[in-house]
Amino acid sequence: MLQPVLRDRGTGSADRDPAVLLKETEGLARAISLDIVSSRAISLNRPRPATLFGEGVVSEVHDRIEAEEADLVIVGGPLSPVQQRNLERAWSCKVIDRTGLILEIFGERARTREGQLQVELAALTYQRSRLVRSWTHLERQRGGFGFVGGPGESQIELDRRMIDDRIIRLKKDLNQVRRTRGLHRKARERVPYPLIALVGYTNAGKSTLFNRLTRADVFAEDMLFATLDPTMRSLELPSGRKVIFSDTVGFISELPHDLVAAFRATLEEVVAADIVLHVRDCADPDTEAQRQDVETILKNLLREREAGDEDDDRKMPARIEILNKTDLLAPDEQAALDARADRTADLISVSALDGSGCDMLLDMIDAKLAETDTVADVEVALSDGATMAWLYEKGDVLDRNDDGMKSRLKVRLTPRDIARFRKQQAAEENVG
Numbered sequence: 001m002l003q004p005v006l007r008d009r010g011t012g013s014a015d016r017d018p019a020v021l022l023k024e025t026e027g028l029a030r031a032i033s034l035d036i037v038s039s040r041a042i043s044l045n046r047p048r049p050a051t052l053f054g055e056g057v058v059s060e061v062h063d064r065i066e067a068e069e070a071d072l073v074i075v076g077g078p079l080s081p082v083q084q085r086n087l088e089r090a091w092s093c094k095v096i097d098r099t100g101l102i103l104e105i106f107g108e109r110a111r112t113r114e115g116q117l118q119v120e121l122a123a124l125t126y127q128r129s130r131l132v133r134s135w136t137h138l139e140r141q142r143g144g145f146g147f148v149g150g151p152g153e154s155q156i157e158l159d160r161r162m163i164d165d166r167i168i169r170l171k172k173d174l175n176q177v178r179r180t181r182g183l184h185r186k187a188r189e190r191v192p193y194p195l196i197a198l199v200g201y202t203n204a205g206k207s208t209l210f211n212r213l214t215r216a217d218v219f220a221e222d223m224l225f226a227t228l229d230p231t232m233r234s235l236e237l238p239s240g241r242k243v244i245f246s247d248t249v250g251f252i253s254e255l256p257h258d259l260v261a262a263f264r265a266t267l268e269e270v271v272a273a274d275i276v277l278h279v280r281d282c283a284d285p286d287t288e289a290q291r292q293d294v295e296t297i298l299k300n301l302l303r304e305r306e307a308g309d310e311d312d313d314r315k316m317p318a319r320i321e322i323l324n325k326t327d328l329l330a331p332d333e334q335a336a337l338d339a340r341a342d343r344t345a346d347l348i349s350v351s352a353l354d355g356s357g358c359d360m361l362l363d364m365i366d367a368k369l370a371e372t373d374t375v376a377d378v379e380v381a382l383s384d385g386a387t388m389a390w391l392y393e394k395g396d397v398l399d400r401n402d403d404g405m406k407s408r409l410k411v412r413l414t415p416r417d418i419a420r421f422r423k424q425q426a427a428e429e430n431v432g
Helices: 018-030 055-068 081-091 098-109 113-128 160-190 206-214 257-262 264-271 287-308 331-343 358-371 385-394 415-431
Strands: 002-006 040-044 072-075 094-097 195-200 231-236 242-247 275-281 318-324 347-349 374-381 396-403 406-413
Touching (some): 018 040, 055 081, 072 081, 081 094, 094 098, 098 113, 113 160, 195 206, 206 231, 206 242, 206 275, 206 358, 264 287, 275 287, 275 358, 318 358, 347 358, 374 385, 406 415
Parallel strands (some): 002 040, 195 242, 195 275, 275 318, 318 347
Antiparallel strands (some): 231 242, 374 406, 396 406
16 A cells, blocks of 8 residues: 655645555555555655656565565555556556545445445546446446455446446436435425534544434444445424434545535535534544545535525525544543633534533534524414414514404524525415
8 A cells, every 4th residue: 555645736635644644545445344464655756647656666566566465556646547557567466546445435335326326426437537447337246346356246348438328327317316305305395494414524423423413323433434325313402493414424635526526416415404513533633634624625515506506595504513532532632622612612522422512512503503593573364373383383483463364473483494484475475
């Protein structure tokens, strides 16, 4: 395993500890049960267009491959198709880059049809520019996409036309999935519960926190990308307000663009949320760099939402930053973190494992939702008992005056509920 540290490309990797980068790549490899026989970080001042690494490194790695009898080399960064081909020829073994490794993990872990379609589309888009000699998604006995090889795989020759045809079919299937998801979202809007989305770097503890808050049983393990398919659960906050929590796929530095694009339908839940909970692993020495990576991806998602729908007048989701895994800190570190959270708005320290801070988090979510509530003056016909009951159930009626056939109410509602109420009123007026 080789972790290139590129010093002159402005990718940001130079700002991160090479040992941390290497450890993360090792974690990705272990996530699909690969045995690591050798690993090293290599600083590159001038990447070689043909092989990325210099001749000396290429020769050293060749000797090490022969000594260890390794049949796979993982490069923890991007490789061009030419670099990948040349390195495979030089080392006489399979070579994959960071994107290929992440796609392999996603291929093994995706369980829902949506997730499988999304990963296959990303993998095919990745393969298209490379036209690797073998493709195994149509006939295989193992998970994943065959980038790393495996028993029982069929070697199928696919040309560009076949890949393009499959991509077209996948995009059609995914468009249908997005339409179905849109219908589900509209159905949820008719049941006006605020949406709370959990996001964060992979292995930050999102699923563990999700299980702790909602008493769900989502798979949660100490490994990268333990959760891929989105899960939703309802929860009643301390105030009695009902909300829907959504657990999403974890982010990672230099997440392949094709994978972000393919998972847009899943990540739509994030940009449609009322509150985004950014879960961080505060015990990780690279936590600040991870925070920046997540923030960058979130900004790009929100920018794409605004560009794709000019009529979308939704505000940016409110944000709460959660410093998780405080149980792994020393007492003095934990005390300092708690003091920092006390001084900073929208920041809280918790341990999803032992539950400390989770009750305060729910109170903070309650308060954050209340901040967005708006007091509106509405009129309802006294005979319209259904609408009256809805206002009392979903809002806080502050004042009421009955006058003849109508009732005038001053009620506190969320912006979403007010929009629904106005839309329903307009529909009834048009019918009338």
